[in-house]
Amino acid sequence: MDCIFCKIAEGTIPSAKVYEDEYCLAFHDINPQTPVHVLVIPKAHIASADEVTGENSVYVTKIFEAIPAIAAKAGLTGGYRVISNCGEDACQTVKHLHFHLMGGKKLPEQMG
Numbered sequence: 001m002d003c004i005f006c007k008i009a010e011g012t013i014p015s016a017k018v019y020e021d022e023y024c025l026a027f028h029d030i031n032p033q034t035p036v037h038v039l040v041i042p043k044a045h046i047a048s049a050d051e052v053t054g055e056n057s058v059y060v061t062k063i064f065e066a067i068p069a070i071a072a073k074a075g076l077t078g079g080y081r082v083i084s085n086c087g088e089d090a091c092q093t094v095k096h097l098h099f100h101l102m103g104g105k106k107l108p109e110q111m112g
């Protein structure tokens with residue numbers, strides 16, 4: 001399968017790694033939208049939040065269990081936003097589930 005985040009998870013495409021365990025990998029976004037912008041991905045191919053099931057939801061659970069440590073490692077001491085774009089209307093560009101951890105400054109209240 002031609003999935004860029006599967007390749008990053010396998011290590012065939014390099015990334016600026018923040019955290020890794022058996023279930024997930026966190027790395028800096030190549031095109032950061034905030035001073036700190038980290039992506040957290042499952043190490044299994046799940047296309048989006050819309051594809052989460054009882055079979056694969058352990059990856060989502062493990063990601064959320066790891067997020068506090070990832071945020072601390074990335075220096076997100078003042079708080080952060082967790083975002084997952086899902087599908088066309090949300091402008092999801094990479095079809096492998098990922099959570100954006102964004103912060104490093106006071107973020108605007110409104111998305112636009």
Ligand code: 5GP
Pocket residue numbers: 004015016027028029030031032039084085091092093094095
């Ligand atoms: P989406 O728009 O699908 O929610 O977010 C995809 C994110 O992946 C974007 O913020 C984009 O900058 C990031 N991205 C795309 N390709 C790469 C890559 O090869 N390496 C890294 N580190 N980030 C990437």
Ligand code: ZN
Pocket residue numbers: 003004005006007044045046095096
């Ligand atoms: Zn994938």
